[in-house]
Structure formats: C-alpha cells, structure tokens
Amino acid sequence: MPKFPPIVAPGRTTIRILAILAAIGLWHLGSVNHLSFGLSFENVPSPVRVAAEIVDLAAGRDIWSHLLISVQRVALSFVLAAILGIAAGLVMGRYRIARDILIPYIEILRPIPAVAWIPLAILMWPTEESSILFITFLGALFPIVLNTIHGVEQTQAILVRAARSLGAREVDIFRHVVLPGALPSIATGLAIGMGVSWFSLLAGEIISGQYGIGYFTWVSYSLVQYPRIIVGMLAIGGLGTLSTWLVRRATAPLLTWQAGGR
Structure with missing residues (x-):
C-alpha cells in the first residue's frame, strides 16, 4: 500500500x-x-484600479497629512477618554452612591449616535477641531466606563473581606484587589473604545471637518473619485485594526498574572 x-x-x-x-x-x-x-x-472600481490609486497617493503628501491629522485626533481623544473613563468606572463600580448619581447620564447619553452630537458640539465648542475631538472622546468614553464598572462589580466579595480582615485600608483594597480583578474588563473596554472612537471621528470629519481621512473619503465621493473612496475606507479599516491591536499589546503585560494562573 x-x-x-x-x-x-x-x-x-x-x-x-x-x-x-x-x-x-x-x-x-x-x-x-x-x-x-x-x-x-x-x-x-476594481482592486487593480484601487491598488494603482494607492501607489499614486502614497507618492504624494496629501493622503499622509489627512492620515496624520486623524491619528492625532484619535490619540488625544482616546487618552482623555481612557483616563476619565477608567477613573469614573472604578468609582462607580466601587461606590453605589456614585453609580446611582452618574449612571442615568451615561445610559441616556450612550445610545445617542455620533452624528446626532455634531450640531450640538459645533454650538458648544469654539472651533470645529474641538468639536470633532469632543465627539471622538464621547465615542471612546462610554465603552470604557461600562466595561470598567463591570470589571469592578465582578470582584469577588470574599477577597475584599479577606483583605479587610488582614487590616488592609480602602486604598489598599482598591489597588491590590479591585483594580487587578477589573483589569481584564478594562482592557476589553479600551479595545472596544478605540474602535468606536474611529467611528465617531469619521462622522465628525465627514460633516464638520476640513482635514482627516474621513473628510478625504467624503470629498472623494463628492468629486466622483471612486477609487479614492475605497482607499479611504481601507485606510480607516487598517488604522482601526492597528490601533486596536496596539491597545491589546499595551494592556497584555498587565494581564500576565491571568495567563499564569491557568
């Protein structure tokens, strides 16, 4: 055989x-x-036409300036959302009074899409740039807050009681028990928030922006430059995927204890 x-x-x-x-x-x-x-x-347009358009655009400076502006907007908005979102989520998840005060605002504002915020953001903020940053910030904020709250609530009460019986102060419980237990959910919230921030940014750039990859894509449609539309879409997808991967890589060292315990 x-x-x-x-x-x-x-x-x-x-x-x-x-x-x-x-x-x-x-x-x-x-x-x-x-x-x-x-x-x-x-x-x-066919993939061949789009590939040729990518080569032509890569040789110039226009597309790179749009990409750089969008990346800067997402980075700034996401960092602010991460700082405030994690802090608010930890407090809301740990203290019931804080959750009862703040959660109604979050639940009411969270379902509002980014496009609906644009007219009010333009009225509230002095420049179009600040209004776009505000919309992007909101898109990242809510997933981070809610996932952080969920992570804190999943902390086992027996661990908190054990820490208190050993004489741990509230700040020590927060640092050594609550925060480590919430880290997996926080990491998930950061990854989701990064993806939503790109969606929110593009909505702002398309409607009220004058620069950025969202603006580039919309102008390409207005000028009937169809290959450029797909180039813009691919750039958005690539940047969103890359930035989410970077967030996961950045948070991975904080979760090594979780992998080691399996």
Missing part, C-alpha cells in the same frame, strides 16, 4: 490570508463584470 503524507491543517494566519484573497477575488469579479444582484458593482 502506498503511503501518503499526512494532511496538515493550514495555520490560522494562512486561513485568514486566504479569506482576504477570496474576498478580493469576489470583489474583482463583481467590478469587472458589473454584477448587480441586490448589490450593484457597476460603479465600484
């Missing part, structure tokens, strides 16, 4: 690359053949 080599299952990275290539292949077939089955590909 002839012996055949064992079938080796493809790795996860290989599967993901093949999935992306399959999507690009379907996109190419749809755009080249102008398919229209519910979704119309008649005006959708």
Whole structure:
C-alpha cells in the first residue's frame, strides 16, 4: 500500500490570508463584470484600479497629512477618554452612591449616535477641531466606563473581606484587589473604545471637518473619485485594526498574572 503524507491543517494566519484573497477575488469579479444582484458593482472600481490609486497617493503628501491629522485626533481623544473613563468606572463600580448619581447620564447619553452630537458640539465648542475631538472622546468614553464598572462589580466579595480582615485600608483594597480583578474588563473596554472612537471621528470629519481621512473619503465621493473612496475606507479599516491591536499589546503585560494562573 502506498503511503501518503499526512494532511496538515493550514495555520490560522494562512486561513485568514486566504479569506482576504477570496474576498478580493469576489470583489474583482463583481467590478469587472458589473454584477448587480441586490448589490450593484457597476460603479465600484476594481482592486487593480484601487491598488494603482494607492501607489499614486502614497507618492504624494496629501493622503499622509489627512492620515496624520486623524491619528492625532484619535490619540488625544482616546487618552482623555481612557483616563476619565477608567477613573469614573472604578468609582462607580466601587461606590453605589456614585453609580446611582452618574449612571442615568451615561445610559441616556450612550445610545445617542455620533452624528446626532455634531450640531450640538459645533454650538458648544469654539472651533470645529474641538468639536470633532469632543465627539471622538464621547465615542471612546462610554465603552470604557461600562466595561470598567463591570470589571469592578465582578470582584469577588470574599477577597475584599479577606483583605479587610488582614487590616488592609480602602486604598489598599482598591489597588491590590479591585483594580487587578477589573483589569481584564478594562482592557476589553479600551479595545472596544478605540474602535468606536474611529467611528465617531469619521462622522465628525465627514460633516464638520476640513482635514482627516474621513473628510478625504467624503470629498472623494463628492468629486466622483471612486477609487479614492475605497482607499479611504481601507485606510480607516487598517488604522482601526492597528490601533486596536496596539491597545491589546499595551494592556497584555498587565494581564500576565491571568495567563499564569491557568
């Protein structure tokens, strides 16, 4: 009997690359053949045209300035949201009176989409730049606050009582019991908040901005530059994915104790 080599299952990275290539292949077939089955590909540029547009834009400075401005806006807004969101979440999760006072505001404001905030933000803030930062800040804030509250509430009461029986002060309980127990949820909230901040930023840039990748994408649509629309979308997706990955990498060292205990 002839012996055949064992079938080796493809790795996860290989599967993901093949999935992306399959999507690009379907996109190419749809755009080249102008398919229209519910979704119309008649005006959708092919991957080849988009790739050529990326090469042309990369050689200039215009796209890079838009990307840099968007990254700066997200970074500043996200840092502020992380500081205030984690602090507020820890206090609200630990002290019932703080949660009863603040949670109604969060639950009322949280469902309001970023687009709905734009007219009021323009009226409230003196410049378009500050209004965009405010909208981006709100998008990141709510996931961080709610996940932090959830993490604090998941802290086992027996651990708190044990710490108190050993003479730990409230600040020590907060630092050595509550905060470590809430870190996994905080890390999740930061990752989600980063993704939502990009969504909120783009809404602000499209409607009230004059610079940024969202503005670039909208202007491309207005000028009927269809390949640039997809370039802008791909840039947004790439930046969002990269920034979320960076957040996860940054928070990973804080969770090494969790992996070691498994």
